[in-house]
Amino acid sequence: MFVHLQGPWNPVWGRLSLQAIPYQNPILVGTFLFAMIAALAIVGAVFYFRAGPYLWREWFTTVDHKKIGVMYCLLGLVMLFRGFIDALMIRSQQAMAVGPHSPGYLGALHGYLTPFHIGQVYTAHGLIMVVFAATPLLVGIMNIVVPLQIGARDMAYPYLNALGFWLTAAAAALVMLSLFVGNFAHGGWYGFLPYFELPYSPGVGVDYWMWAFQLSAIGTTMGSINLIATIVKMRAPGMTWMRMPIFTWASLSTNLIALTSFPVLMVSLALLGLDRYFGTHFYTAGQGGNLMLYNDLFWVWGHPEVYFLILPAFGMMSEIIPTFSEKTLFGYATMVVASFAIGGVSWGVWLHHFFTMAAEPSVNSFYSVTTMLVGIPTGVKVFNWIFTMYRGRVRFELPMLWALLALFLLLVGGMTGMMNAFAASDYMWHNGVFVVAHFHMMVLLIASSIFGAVEYWFPKVFGFKLEQRWGKWFFWFMVLGTAWVFVPMFILGFAGMTRRLDYVPVTQWAPYLRVMLVGMAFYVVALGFFVAHLYVSLRDRMKNRVGADPWGTTRNLEWMTHSPVPAYNFAFIPRVHARDEWAWRKEHGMANLGNESFEDIHMPRNTGVPVLLGALSFALCFALVWRIWWLAAACLGLVVLVIILRSFARKTDEVIPATTVAGVERAAQDALASPARG
Amino acid sequence: MSASTNTRMQPGSTVLWEKGDAAGHDALGTRTFGFWLYMLTDAMVYAALFAAFGVLAHNAGLTSKSMLASVFDAQAAYRDTIVLFASVLAYGYAMVALKKGSRTGVAIGIIVATILGVIFLNMVTGDLEHLFSQGVVPQLNGFLSIVFTLVIYHALHIVVGVLWMLVMLMQMGRDGFTSNVVYRLINLRIFWHFQAVIWVFLFVFVYLQGKVI
Amino acid sequence: MSKRGIKGALKALCAPLLLMLSGCSKSGLFLLEPKGLISQVTYHYFNLDVGIMLLIIIPTALLAIWAMWRYRKGGGGDYRPEWSHSYLIEAIVWGIPLITVGVLSYLSIKAIYQVNPYNPGAISSKGTAAGKPLDVDVIATDWRWLFIYPKQKIASVDRLVIPAGVPVRFRLTSTSVVNDFIIPQLVGMIDVMPGMRTKQALVADKTGQYVGYSADYSGAGLSWMNFETKAVTKAQFAAWVKKTQAAPQTMTYADFNRFAKPYLAVHHHRMVFGRVQSGLLDYVVREVMSGKVWRTPMAMTENMVRYMKKQQANVKAGEY
Ligand code: HEM
Numbered sequence A: 001m002f003v004h005l006q007g008p009w010n011p012v013w014g015r016l017s018l019q020a021i022p023y024q025n026p027i028l029v030g031t032f033l034f035a036m037i038a039a040l041a042i043v044g045a046v047f048y049f050r051a052g053p054y055l056w057r058e059w060f061t062t063v064d065h066k067k068i069g070v071m072y073c074l075l076g077l078v079m080l081f082r083g084f085i086d087a088l089m090i091r092s093q094q095a096m097a098v099g100p101h102s103p104g105y106l107g108a109l110h111g112y113l114t115p116f117h118i119g120q121v122y123t124a125h126g127l128i129m130v131v132f133a134a135t136p137l138l139v140g141i142m143n144i145v146v147p148l149q150i151g152a153r154d155m156a157y158p159y160l161n162a163l164g165f166w167l168t169a170a171a172a173a174l175v176m177l178s179l180f181v182g183n184f185a186h187g188g189w190y191g192f193l194p195y196f197e198l199p200y201s202p203g204v205g206v207d208y209w210m211w212a213f214q215l216s217a218i219g220t221t222m223g224s225i226n227l228i229a230t231i232v233k234m235r236a237p238g239m240t241w242m243r244m245p246i247f248t249w250a251s252l253s254t255n256l257i258a259l260t261s262f263p264v265l266m267v268s269l270a271l272l273g274l275d276r277y278f279g280t281h282f283y284t285a286g287q288g289g290n291l292m293l294y295n296d297l298f299w300v301w302g303h304p305e306v307y308f309l310i311l312p313a314f315g316m317m318s319e320i321i322p323t324f325s326e327k328t329l330f331g332y333a334t335m336v337v338a339s340f341a342i343g344g345v346s347w348g349v350w351l352h353h354f355f356t357m358a359a360e361p362s363v364n365s366f367y368s369v370t371t372m373l374v375g376i377p378t379g380v381k382v383f384n385w386i387f388t389m390y391r392g393r394v395r396f397e398l399p400m401l402w403a404l405l406a407l408f409l410l411l412v413g414g415m416t417g418m419m420n421a422f423a424a425s426d427y428m429w430h431n432g433v434f435v436v437a438h439f440h441m442m443v444l445l446i447a448s449s450i451f452g453a454v455e456y457w458f459p460k461v462f463g464f465k466l467e468q469r470w471g472k473w474f475f476w477f478m479v480l481g482t483a484w485v486f487v488p489m490f491i492l493g494f495a496g497m498t499r500r501l502d503y504v505p506v507t508q509w510a511p512y513l514r515v516m517l518v519g520m521a522f523y524v525v526a527l528g529f530f531v532a533h534l535y536v537s538l539r540d541r542m543k544n545r546v547g548a549d550p551w552g553t554t555r556n557l558e559w560m561t562h563s564p565v566p567a568y569n570f571a572f573i574p575r576v577h578a579r580d581e582w583a584w585r586k587e588h589g590m591a592n593l594g595n596e597s598f599e600d601i602h603m604p605r606n607t608g609v610p611v612l613l614g615a616l617s618f619a620l621c622f623a624l625v626w627r628i629w630w631l632a633a634a635c636l637g638l639v640v641l642v643i644i645l646r647s648f649a650r651k652t653d654e655v656i657p658a659t660t661v662a663g664v665e666r667a668a669q670d671a672l673a674s675p676a677r678g
Numbered sequence B: 001m002s003a004s005t006n007t008r009m010q011p012g013s014t015v016l017w018e019k020g021d022a023a024g025h026d027a028l029g030t031r032t033f034g035f036w037l038y039m040l041t042d043a044m045v046y047a048a049l050f051a052a053f054g055v056l057a058h059n060a061g062l063t064s065k066s067m068l069a070s071v072f073d074a075q076a077a078y079r080d081t082i083v084l085f086a087s088v089l090a091y092g093y094a095m096v097a098l099k100k101g102s103r104t105g106v107a108i109g110i111i112v113a114t115i116l117g118v119i120f121l122n123m124v125t126g127d128l129e130h131l132f133s134q135g136v137v138p139q140l141n142g143f144l145s146i147v148f149t150l151v152i153y154h155a156l157h158i159v160v161g162v163l164w165m166l167v168m169l170m171q172m173g174r175d176g177f178t179s180n181v182v183y184r185l186i187n188l189r190i191f192w193h194f195q196a197v198i199w200v201f202l203f204v205f206v207y208l209q210g211k212v213i
Numbered sequence C: 001m002s003k004r005g006i007k008g009a010l011k012a013l014c015a016p017l018l019l020m021l022s023g024c025s026k027s028g029l030f031l032l033e034p035k036g037l038i039s040q041v042t043y044h045y046f047n048l049d050v051g052i053m054l055l056i057i058i059p060t061a062l063l064a065i066w067a068m069w070r071y072r073k074g075g076g077g078d079y080r081p082e083w084s085h086s087y088l089i090e091a092i093v094w095g096i097p098l099i100t101v102g103v104l105s106y107l108s109i110k111a112i113y114q115v116n117p118y119n120p121g122a123i124s125s126k127g128t129a130a131g132k133p134l135d136v137d138v139i140a141t142d143w144r145w146l147f148i149y150p151k152q153k154i155a156s157v158d159r160l161v162i163p164a165g166v167p168v169r170f171r172l173t174s175t176s177v178v179n180d181f182i183i184p185q186l187v188g189m190i191d192v193m194p195g196m197r198t199k200q201a202l203v204a205d206k207t208g209q210y211v212g213y214s215a216d217y218s219g220a221g222l223s224w225m226n227f228e229t230k231a232v233t234k235a236q237f238a239a240w241v242k243k244t245q246a247a248p249q250t251m252t253y254a255d256f257n258r259f260a261k262p263y264l265a266v267h268h269h270r271m272v273f274g275r276v277q278s279g280l281l282d283y284v285v286r287e288v289m290s291g292k293v294w295r296t297p298m299a300m301t302e303n304m305v306r307y308m309k310k311q312q313a314n315v316k317a318g319e320y
């Protein structure tokens, strides 16, 4: 229907048939078994402990920003694992398939992955890491921390918050499903035109990619609306703009980027969809289409997107470094200006992602210069962090270690970014592994900040600290892995090696590729330490319980309530008197948590509608991927109906009575006083 | 010099915690603010589409204008414009009635706006059907692809608006002017006006451009 | 683990350091061994760019390490928790990046004009002394390179032969998707796009063999879509042209339509064509613009070994 398709189609099943299931591929069958065993174990455990109702009541239907944040983080971690497995496959394939005499297995001429498979692995790795690992982790942490930092009881739109999460989760599920039903896109995470048009990508892979991407874009846009409105409208009394914690500033700037750029991504993908489903000619090479239009639209989103990812990471560093330097952040105002400068400039640089498309030299010059301009505020941030440590008392606890690693990665990533911005040099390695190494420095910086932030805020959310011994092993092996993978990758960049190769024709590159595999082994060990870190922490959770301020030198509002944070965040909304309010109160001997004559608190009520909408969107996208029109129409109709019906709901709020509040507050205080504290 | 040192206060006299339900922020304002943010994303979508229009028109070169001239009937579009603007005006009257708290006033305004919206949709789909039947379809070339996409995307907004107005009629009938109903009516006004603004752009770039050479 | 295994593992462990320090084996590090005018100019600016940045980055890194260490808790550095602002320092931290970026921008713009693919300053500044340029038309198919010498009316597949010391001007297009044309030791990337024509120019300094390939992802055959560049003396080039003109195979527009079908160039089939119908590149651009496509089959390389067998059978049957 609509367009000419290769392969069969029928009205009931669309393009779906038994052939769509890759039961002949041992790797995928193995993965499937692993996934099934894991799923069975989880489902079994849920039934065994009768946790179903609890999970549904307390988690799936929750509108509590902290719980949604935790679920975002869990989703991010799971996808991080999946993306890591993809990375292992890429590295091992390239280490094996060098030179014409390297052996081949499983239908591959060299190595064990054919172009058909490694193409999917590349695409999935990139998309997952950017959209389904980094983004949910960052959004999750913003979700948890921002309302606490501004002294709010919840987000501006708790229901929208849950919806954004469930759409993201549905999108992630769609990517995972493509492993076992059909296949994924075969190009690269950002899409290639006209390669992604039907004649050159006739399968369902691109459709999976497109719909998963689209769904997550909608989810993230909703999240950004929510965070911006929360920051603008929900700050505690007394919190003027210039008293806002720096992480909140970072969240504001980053979400402004998301709000304005994600719609452009949606358009770029939607037009591709029209081409693929209706046979229009937006991006075709012929008939008045324009394939560069896609590149422009995509990167108009794509470049701001990378700053969408890094600004919260900068914000996290700016929280962690002062705490563990026992000192105020140096140059607060500058930091704010720098964040917005980065956000602003990031809109005017997108063309640097295709310097090689033969634009006029004047055009390339313009974008080369604007790109370099980004380096200025970024450099300023580095200096400010250094001067925060200067005249401080630096404690090398785990969060600080991660933040410092991030700082050094930023030096490398920033410098190589500036090298990319030098267009004449970029001609030599655009589409090469040098660029890959550049952005991995940046993305690992983000990952480091995230790990640091998790270590840092974990006690706030769960009420106990993570242990430090295994965590340090994990840290150091991550450092080792990073060195062993990316030093050779930079060298290969100078060798002129290009990206997305299934087979490496230049035999001189073999040693570097093997060394990278050693780096991957370090990463695998690091993963083991991470698991140990989590396990030991969970085991010793009673021993490691903490009070409101586990690090002793924290500065902001989020540390002015109990750990774990009660459902209503603050029994009383704090009044803010200074930047770094908590530090100010400690300094002035006012560090009590106000605990008499509690009052009723209004909170939004849990609802299952977001889960339902997530599930329906998942089914809708699945139907569209396989072109099962009746199912798509039914799902779309249901989505509209559910939204309308929900708008008729009357009771969306509930009250937590003062007595309950008093009970919770007392219990939190007693828990601390009890001798169980190690 | 940090912010923490320049504000010296007496511990005893400082209010540290807000009593009373301080969570009662400006609820209506928060709702509308969020809707403005949403409108901004929709504006970005249109901006991207119009950018694509510019690029693809450039591709088609001079033929783009003659294509538009031969395809679209500016007079019919003028008629569409009148109807859509009348609908927005009617909605405006509904909002005036809202200020006065008159339920019938609001209802009449919205009903008129809805009917006019449906008429608009009817005319646009009629035009499109006519074109399609003559073989002028989006699949012909890149330029027509974007032209039809713009027109249809706008029409979809009108569909949403009409549905929303029907829902509001029902909710108003059931609940009266509760805060939920009021903020939705205000947001719907933003939405509906925005569609008229977009239509102006469409009218100028798509329907009129062919005529002015 | 065997002794050799352990040794190998040790080697692999220490390798990043060795690789960094020794600098012994430069082979394979193409960008650091430029062999053409354009690539040398690029390399020159690259060195300047990196040098200037290291001037900033290295002291910054040292400053960070110093601050961390000097002001560690219990380390005895003075502790001033309220110190958080200094106009002097702020001026310096904005000033240094600003000045650096200014200098780098100037260099970048200069470099862009020097290696502008359409009219590289590095070549045009030499005027006629550069010699009379050779024209080559490049058509990228899925997944082969066809080099057409329009004046000589010959063509060559996956092998580019050029005279050293003479400017070569390329016009490039693609039949299906976007590729990127690069010969790392001679010239950087230029997009090769369907329905459009781009340009590139280079001069090879010395005779020799250089690898060229496609850099942009173009589908299953990308990894094998490389070509050999042979820079030869002028005399050798003339001889090669003569020999090629005598080759029996010819390429008309109709032949090209068959040639352009998807083909995995695993076993490079380096053909030459003794006569080529003139205007082939423009013909391809026109055809693609009006909607011609060469489709890729579904799930083509799901099993590549099997597909290669099929392809070889097709070649035998004269399908290409
Ligand atoms: C000083 C700041 C930065 C500069 C000057 C810079 C510059 C560049 C340039 C010019 C490119 C294009 C290279 C090419 O494709 O040939 C690029 C690619 C990229 N950069 Fe950066 N960048 C900076 C910071 C960042 C940050 C903060 C991130 C991420 C969080 C990032 C992530 C990326 C990614 C993901 C790509 C490649 C996308 C792809 O091709 O898959 N960069 N960068």
Ligand SMILES: [Cu+2]
Pocket: A302, A303, A306, A349, A350, A352, A353
């Ligand atoms: Cu960028």
